[in-house]
Amino acid sequence: MLHIYENEQLALVRESARQFAIDFIKPYVMDWDERQYFPLELFKKLGEYGFMGVLVPEQYHGSGLGYQEYITILDEISQVCGSIGLSVAAHNSLCTNHILSFANEAQKEKYLPKLATAEWLGAWGLTETGSGSDAGGLSTTAVREGDYYIINGSKTFITHAISGDVAVVMVRTGAKGDKKGVTAFIIEKGTPGFSSGKKLDKLGMRASETASLFFDNCKVHQDQVIGNEGDGFVQALKLLDGGRISIAALSLGIARGAYLSALRYANEREQFNQKIYDFQAVGFSIADLATKIEASELLVRQAGQLKNEGKKVTKESAMAKLYASEVAVEVANESVQIHGGYGFTKDYPAEKFFRDAKLCTIGEGTSAIQKMVIAREIRKDA
Numbered sequence: 001m002l003h004i005y006e007n008e009q010l011a012l013v014r015e016s017a018r019q020f021a022i023d024f025i026k027p028y029v030m031d032w033d034e035r036q037y038f039p040l041e042l043f044k045k046l047g048e049y050g051f052m053g054v055l056v057p058e059q060y061h062g063s064g065l066g067y068q069e070y071i072t073i074l075d076e077i078s079q080v081c082g083s084i085g086l087s088v089a090a091h092n093s094l095c096t097n098h099i100l101s102f103a104n105e106a107q108k109e110k111y112l113p114k115l116a117t118a119e120w121l122g123a124w125g126l127t128e129t130g131s132g133s134d135a136g137g138l139s140t141t142a143v144r145e146g147d148y149y150i151i152n153g154s155k156t157f158i159t160h161a162i163s164g165d166v167a168v169v170m171v172r173t174g175a176k177g178d179k180k181g182v183t184a185f186i187i188e189k190g191t192p193g194f195s196s197g198k199k200l201d202k203l204g205m206r207a208s209e210t211a212s213l214f215f216d217n218c219k220v221h222q223d224q225v226i227g228n229e230g231d232g233f234v235q236a237l238k239l240l241d242g243g244r245i246s247i248a249a250l251s252l253g254i255a256r257g258a259y260l261s262a263l264r265y266a267n268e269r270e271q272f273n274q275k276i277y278d279f280q281a282v283g284f285s286i287a288d289l290a291t292k293i294e295a296s297e298l299l300v301r302q303a304g305q306l307k308n309e310g311k312k313v314t315k316e317s318a319m320a321k322l323y324a325s326e327v328a329v330e331v332a333n334e335s336v337q338i339h340g341g342y343g344f345t346k347d348y349p350a351e352k353f354f355r356d357a358k359l360c361t362i363g364e365g366t367s368a369i370q371k372m373v374i375a376r377e378i379r380k381d382a
């Protein structure tokens with residue numbers, strides 16, 4: 001935890017999120033992971049604590065907090081379970097924040113109170129089987145018919161595709177390659193022609209639900225368009241600037257959880273009649289991990305600070321996400337190593353951090369894509 005950013009408010013939020021994770025998540029983590037069970041009931045409780053509408057103003061029944069509090073909540077939850085951290089991040093940063101940032105007043109009043117209290121769970125669909133990193137190449141189409149749009153196609157890898165009550169989806173309304181050719185729609189569960197697929201069987205983040213969305217002549221009223229027709233791709237890119245802060249915070253929490261487990265273990269385990277921490281190889285390794293986690297937190301907090309100030313964070317959020325996610329993978333890997341053979345078993349949390357961490361270098365833009373974004377942004381300063 002970085003003391004330069006901590007204040008009384010953050011300390012209270014930290015304590016509340018930490019206690020929540022200990023009471024309502026920790027006892028069930030391995031069961032949910034093994035059964036790949038998505039604990040929908042837990043998200044209702046997260047809603048009661050204000051963790052599902054962190055950035056939503058109080059007028060829409062949200063917590064009205066800023067990015068530093070949001071980072072802290074994700075950090076604490078992800079130290080205990082990355083899957084729950086990922087779902088909290090997707091609900092807050094993607095679906096809810098898309099509506100908060102770009103929807104009209106009527107749409108905000110209709111959807112934000114339900115999302116912020118977790119009465120409804122949100123999903124957000126950009127990725128398709130043929131377009132992941134190249135998100136602008138999406139081919140799900142919407143064709144206008146009077147006051148309605150007819151949507152056909154599918155989305156893949158969508159968090160909460162099955163349990164989500166409402167989804168914000170990016171759909172083609174213009175030519176491929178045209179930045180103004182994509183439109184964002186709000187689509188409610190139960191809309192005829194809108195359905196979801198089978199839950200994906202994943203390496204990690206197994207308690208976070210991931211599946212496809214299908215659109216088969218799905219008829220959606222024009223009132224469900226967010227902003228204007230053609231605004232969807234630019235909205236998505238802007239949204240991901242903030243979304244990447246949440247994946248960076250998720251990475252930070254996973255790294256810290258894996259590190260704390262290694263630290264504890266190294267101070268308990270004895271070989272050659274001494275604590276393994278006292279072997280310089282182990283002590284130095286843990287020193288490296290601690291240093292990299294603090295560096296991650298500085299980058300994440302910096303991006304959060306700039307976002308709170310309403311500044312553009314394209315470069316800073318990409319840097320935070322790139323660094324923190326790669327550090328999470330490194331720390332989780334080293335944590336398994338420090339646990340030795342026990343780290344390879346399900347008796348210790350190290351193996352789960354190891355599996356969950358990998359998503360962080362992939363979701364909301366792979367590390368290669370973060371480097372493309374950073375390279376493009378820093379060239380502007382040259």
Ligand SMILES: Cc1cc2nc3c(=O)[nH]c(=O)nc-3n(C[C@H](O)[C@H](O)[C@H](O)COP(=O)(O)OP(=O)(O)OC[C@H]3O[C@@H](n4cnc5c(N)ncnc54)[C@H](O)[C@@H]3O)c2cc1C
Pocket residue numbers: 090124125126127131132133134156157158159160205210359362363364365366367368369
């Ligand atoms: C658990 C999980 C949850 C997700 N949740 C959501 C969600 O809620 N909503 C949503 O819309 N999406 C979601 N995604 C999708 C995720 O954002 C994509 O998987 C990610 O953007 C990568 O796309 P892809 O899988 O198609 O990989 P690809 O784009 O096919 O990439 C494959 C490889 O090629 C590399 N590559 C691609 N282009 C370039 C390039 N130009 N230069 C160098 N290397 C390149 C990549 O770095 C990667 O290593 C989720 C994914 C997962 C696994």
